[in-house]
Amino acid sequence: MAQEHQTPPDVPTAQIDTGVATPARMYDYYLGGKDNFAADREAAEKVLRNMPQVRAFARANRAFLGRAVRELAARGISQFLDIGIGLPGPGGTVESALAAQPAAHVVGVDNDPIVLAHARARPADDKAGAVTIVRGDLRDPAAILADPQVRAVLDFDRPIAVLLIAILHFVNEDADPRGIIRTLMDAVVPGSFLAVTHVTGDFDPARLEVSAQAYEQSTASLTVRSAKEVGAFFEGLELLDPGVVLLPHWRPEGPVQADADSIWMYGAVGRKD
Numbered sequence: 001m002a003q004e005h006q007t008p009p010d011v012p013t014a015q016i017d018t019g020v021a022t023p024a025r026m027y028d029y030y031l032g033g034k035d036n037f038a039a040d041r042e043a044a045e046k047v048l049r050n051m052p053q054v055r056a057f058a059r060a061n062r063a064f065l066g067r068a069v070r071e072l073a074a075r076g077i078s079q080f081l082d083i084g085i086g087l088p089g090p091g092g093t094v095e096s097a098l099a100a101q102p103a104a105h106v107v108g109v110d111n112d113p114i115v116l117a118h119a120r121a122r123p124a125d126d127k128a129g130a131v132t133i134v135r136g137d138l139r140d141p142a143a144i145l146a147d148p149q150v151r152a153v154l155d156f157d158r159p160i161a162v163l164l165i166a167i168l169h170f171v172n173e174d175a176d177p178r179g180i181i182r183t184l185m186d187a188v189v190p191g192s193f194l195a196v197t198h199v200t201g202d203f204d205p206a207r208l209e210v211s212a213q214a215y216e217q218s219t220a221s222l223t224v225r226s227a228k229e230v231g232a233f234f235e236g237l238e239l240l241d242p243g244v245v246l247l248p249h250w251r252p253e254g255p256v257q258a259d260a261d262s263i264w265m266y267g268a269v270g271r272k273d
């Protein structure tokens, strides 16, 4: 599964600090991608030695993302604000949204320069402006909402799906994650949605603590949360069935995978009424 990194020819790597692991590149490594460096692989291998099932977490997370986007598209959503969009890859938001809703517009926000570098390297066609990637930090939601590119692409008078997929566990309590979500959801009209996935320590706190230590050598620390804490992110929203559940149990489109209960990540989707 280990991959040699090959820098895309037109990615301005000078902006990218390859010496410190980043969550985007570690996640890319879990998924078997090529956009990772030695520091990312070293930190990711530490996590994998402690929790080999993390690769399955990453795949289940991408599968949840696809199901959630398809569900939202079926409910008429064509605008997606995906904060922490990560590196492009199979089953990502862009691919899922455009497959489910060809008229979709996706705005991806990320604070890792490699994500922006990839967006610049990507051919400009991407279905006539359907995808816009901007640099931003979830911990400053007001700046994201005020970003001229975000305002130009998304129509805030129509419903928007806010996607916070595998990002909130990189936001610690001091950064006030519930306040961040309130700011984002106050900015969108009724009929909008919030989708969240999140790593939990509910099933093996000691093991999660060891994984969190590996993330200390990356650019973001890991904060695990309980089902109740993840549920609190949806305060004031109507949770879609089945509520906050381990990812494979959220609206499966076929038989639930056998290792579903060892995927220690919650997922949920809520609607603003």
Ligand SMILES: C[S@@+](CC[C@H](N)C(=O)[O-])C[C@H]1O[C@@H](n2cnc3c(N)ncnc32)[C@H](O)[C@@H]1O
Residues within 6 Å of the ligand: 022, 023, 024, 027, 061, 062, 065, 083, 084, 085, 086, 087, 092, 109, 110, 111, 112, 115, 136, 137, 138, 139, 164, 165, 166, 167, 170, 220
């Ligand atoms: C585990 S990856 C998930 C990528 C994608 N959402 C998915 O689920 O396939 C987490 C992403 O969140 C980004 N991220 C972490 N903290 C962030 C922050 N404070 N603001 C913006 N992006 C952040 C990382 O750079 C990375 O791309």
